Amino acid sequence: MSESLRIVPQPMRRQVEEGLRAAIVNGRFAPGEHLPDRVLCDLFGASRSVVREAVRLLEAEGLVTVQPNRGPFVAHLSPEEAAQIYDVRGVLEALAGESFARHATDEERAELRAVWEDLARRGPGATREDLLAIKRRFYDVLLAGARNAYVARMLDQLLNRNMQLRATSLSDPGRLAWTVKELKRVIDAIDRRDPDETFTACREHVQRAADVALRLLAAHPSPNAEDRS
Template identity: 65%
Template sequence: MSSSSLKVVPQPVRRQVEDGLRAAIISGRFLPGDHLPDRMLCETFGTSRSVVREAVRLLEAEGLVVVHPNRGPFVAILSEEDATDIYEVRAALEALAGEGFALRATDEQRATLRAVYQELCDARADTPREALLDIKQRFYEILTAGSGNALATRMLGQLLIRNSQLRATSLSSPDRLPETVEEIGQVIDAIEKRDPVATGAACRAHVRAAAAVAIRILRERSSAA
């Protein structure tokens, strides 16, 4: 095959489709179990089949998409058992990151984390779920970066992608936002005291509370199906 017959797709295009598809799954535009045929995705994102398939492969590796032989890609369905496993590992990693942040974060990182937390405090019941998820994502990016543990940062980052559907599920509960603000506030208070033990405990408590809400909703959906 000659080089002139090869179509080179710029990386930014692939990244845009990948990010767009991930956001559509996290926000609930594409629901668990939804079929994601090539033609529909090409029309949705205005790009070629090869770009769409590459994005699907990347999200399959993240656990957000499953590809069934002879049927194609579908949005992954998380079971109650999957959610329990994810939250258990997330609690351990998030506590480790919080402990590291309390010990090693710079003054600038602490100030930035407080500023993002204030955005969460300012959110209202009608704040779009996508905006809330963006705030939480930035909070975790700062927390892990300031932890000084590159391995924990990488592992938690990968897990939070897998956990994104569950975070959206827990935030769908009308009472969850004020609870989240209070729980994250406990994390911030412990960080400002530079207390790694209390920070780790507050991180674990937050994750366990989110897990309880998400698993309850998953159980209710399963019973109603």
């Protein structure tokens, strides 16, 4: 575990990238909104070069779509895309869990259980932000113990991509209790050092979350979906 003490300069490009990503996943820009270079430039106080490079990265992540000669737009999330994302999330999270069950240290297992207990203590009065923060910690511990940088990177992207959906499904009353129960199955399988059961438990957990989220999405039919014919 050689901790790198090297300090890495944070280029302005990365600040713009992270700022823009945060603004999108937190909903400060509405889906479909137009983000011309000009406004991004004086919003971040950067030149067009760095803004354009940052936008390219977010385009590769799927957070913005760039129409030729029209510029970047905040990406929509269609129900079909959402379902696809949940499918991929399912197998990646399952792999992460399986890997965690194989490779994590005892400390990491204990920490994961601690995060779960933190979540289980929450009553129905917990705010969305609290729940998202705890879930984020859960993922951080899980991915750290999984010893696989690729699954971590890809899962991060997918979690960003459907952040809005996660927020709405987490606010569904009664979902919290099910989440806690499903994650208990994951934790227990991990403690039993049972990778296969962990895999299955993780995948089914995501599948349940997908069912809730997609049901809500069908009920609330796409708040800002100007469809492009």
